Amino acid sequence: MVNIRSLDPSASPLDYYGSELRRLREDSGLSQADLGAIVFCTGSLVGQIETARKIPTREFSERIDAALMTGGFFTRLVGLVLRSQLPSWFQEYAELEAKAAYISTYQSQMVYGLLQTEAYARAVLSVEQTDRLDEMLAGRMERQRILRREQPPVVCVVLDEAVLHREIGGREVMRAQLEHLLGFDGQPWVQVQILPNTVGEHPGLEGSFNLLRFDQDPDLFYCERYDSGHMTVNSRVIRERSVGYARLQAMAASPKDSAELIARVMEERYGHGAVA
Numbered sequence: 001m002v003n004i005r006s007l008d009p010s011a012s013p014l015d016y017y018g019s020e021l022r023r024l025r026e027d028s029g030l031s032q033a034d035l036g037a038i039v040f041c042t043g044s045l046v047g048q049i050e051t052a053r054k055i056p057t058r059e060f061s062e063r064i065d066a067a068l069m070t071g072g073f074f075t076r077l078v079g080l081v082l083r084s085q086l087p088s089w090f091q092e093y094a095e096l097e098a099k100a101a102y103i104s105t106y107q108s109q110m111v112y113g114l115l116q117t118e119a120y121a122r123a124v125l126s127v128e129q130t131d132r133l134d135e136m137l138a139g140r141m142e143r144q145r146i147l148r149r150e151q152p153p154v155v156c157v158v159l160d161e162a163v164l165h166r167e168i169g170g171r172e173v174m175r176a177q178l179e180h181l182l183g184f185d186g187q188p189w190v191q192v193q194i195l196p197n198t199v200g201e202h203p204g205l206e207g208s209f210n211l212l213r214f215d216q217d218p219d220l221f222y223c224e225r226y227d228s229g230h231m232t233v234n235s236r237v238i239r240e241r242s243v244g245y246a247r248l249q250a251m252a253a254s255p256k257d258s259a260e261l262i263a264r265v266m267e268e269r270y271g272h273g274a275v276a
Contacts (some may be wrong), residue, residue, distance in 0.1 A: 001099065001133075006116055006243055007022075007051065007052060009051075009067050009142060010228075010254055012052070012084060013080045013083075013084045014052045014055065014081050014084060014085075014129070015052050016053075016077070016164065017049070017056060017074070017077055018049055018051055018052040019044070019048045019050075020073075020074075020077075021049060021050050021056075021064065021074070022050040023112060024068050024261070025068065028068055028240040030154055031043065032044075032047045032050070033046075034249050035064075035067060035068075037064075037136070038067045039060065039063035039064060039066075039067050040115070041060065042065065042249075044080075046063055046274035050065075053136050055081065055082070055085060055134065056074070056078055056081060056086065056140050057078070058075065058079075058082075058142075059076045059137070059141045060078075061074040061077070061078040062074075062075050064227070065158040066155060067114040072205060077254075079142060079145070082138050082139050082141075082142035083139060083142060083143075085093070085132070085135040085136060085138055085139035085189075086136070086139040086143075087136075087138070087227075089228050089229050090229055092229075092231070093229055093231060094136065094139075094143055096212060096220060096231075097114075097143065097146070098146050099214060099217075100153050100212040100213060100214055100220075100238045101153055101154065101213055101214055101215050102120045102152070102153060102154045102155075102156075102212070102213035103153050103155045103156070103210065103211075103212055103213075104108070104155075104156045104210065104212075104213075105155075105158070105208070105209070105210045106158045106160075106195075106204045106208055106209055106213070106245065106246050106248050107157065107158070107159050107161075107163060107208045108160045108162070108163070108204060108207060108208050109160075109163065109166070110124060110163055110166070110168065110206060111159065111177060111181070112148040112157050112159075113140055113143060113144075113145060113207050114144050114146070114147060114155060115155075115157065115180065115181060115184065115190075115192070116140070116172065116177070116180075116190075117173070117177050117180045118137065118141060118145075118175055118266060119142050119169055119173045119176060119177075119181075120168060120169055120174075120176070121137055121141065121178040122137050122169070123168045123169030123170075124168060125137055125140070130192075134152060137204055146174070147190070149263075150212050151164040152189045153227045154189055154190075155189060156191045156192045157191065157192045157193065157251070158188070158245075158248045158249060158252050159192065159194055159195065159202070160194075160195050160196050160204070161195060161197045161261070161265075162197065164178065164194065164261070164265045164269075165265065165269065167269075168269075171269075171270045172270075174269075175266055175270035175271070176272065177179075178262050178263075178265065179266065180268040181262055182259055182262055182263060182266075185212075185255065185256075190259055191234070191255050192255060192259070192262075193249060193254070193258045194253050194254075194257075194258040194261050195248060195251060195252045196261070199251050199252075201222060201245075202247070202248060203244030203245070203247050203248055203252055204244070204248055208224065208259070209221065209222065209241060211238070211241055211242060212224070217267070218233040218238075219238045220232070220238075221233075221234070221235055221237050221238055221241050
């Protein structure tokens with residue numbers, strides 16, 4: 001028999017997913033190959049997911065729910081599985097980010113995770129996540145689902161202009177990333193502003209940071225260090241950072257002017273006729 005491996009369902013969301021998939025498949029009298037044929041994948045892939053050696057995708061989960069008539073169980077569970085692939089120190093922030101009504105962020109080094117293309121995110125993560133790159137990438141892409149909700153959060157992003165010029169992943173990846181940013185222009189829930197290089201000292205000089213606002217809970221401040229995140233609801237910090245963010249928005253180009261700047265950099269630096 002293929003891929004027999006005992007799982008502890010309580011060990012992780014991935015182990016729970018795998019053990020439930022095996023249990024429900026066997027209850028249906030299907031082999032791994034049978035189920036794979038129904039959901040358009042190999043029996044080997046089913047076995048790898050059942051033994052927690054492979055991360056399930058959302059599409060796979062939706063097909064499994066349809067095949068086993070599980071009422072959306074795996075589709076609901078896969079979000080938890082994918083979020084669990086994020087760094088342990090980041091998971092709590094990701095959970096809070098998904099509940100926020102308003103997200104304000106200043107980014108000095110790279111595009112904010114919620115607005116990254118898959119190729120750009122892969123290039124960013126590949127710097128240090130070579131062993132678990134696919135898993136980490138799946139977790140990051142899952143975070144972006146909050147922007148496709150019926151009632152998404154309001155997201156205000158201020159990017160340092162240096163982010164546009166920092167070539168991450170190569171010219172084609174950067175061009176696609178800047179095109180992606182332009183796609184948010186005019187959307188009511190997302191506002192992108194660029195802080196021009198001509199701005200001197202500003203409130204973001206100490207580094208990137210995020211502010212989350214909730215409908216019921218206290219506001220939250222978040223920033224990152226090398227391999228850890230720092231969160232606080234301290235009212236003094238929230239007040240200071242909120243004022244600082246307002247100043248950053250005032251110093252940044254307007255959303256319209258920012259879109260024009262992004263488009264200009266995209267063509268001049270990453271266009272097909274641009275000089276490398």
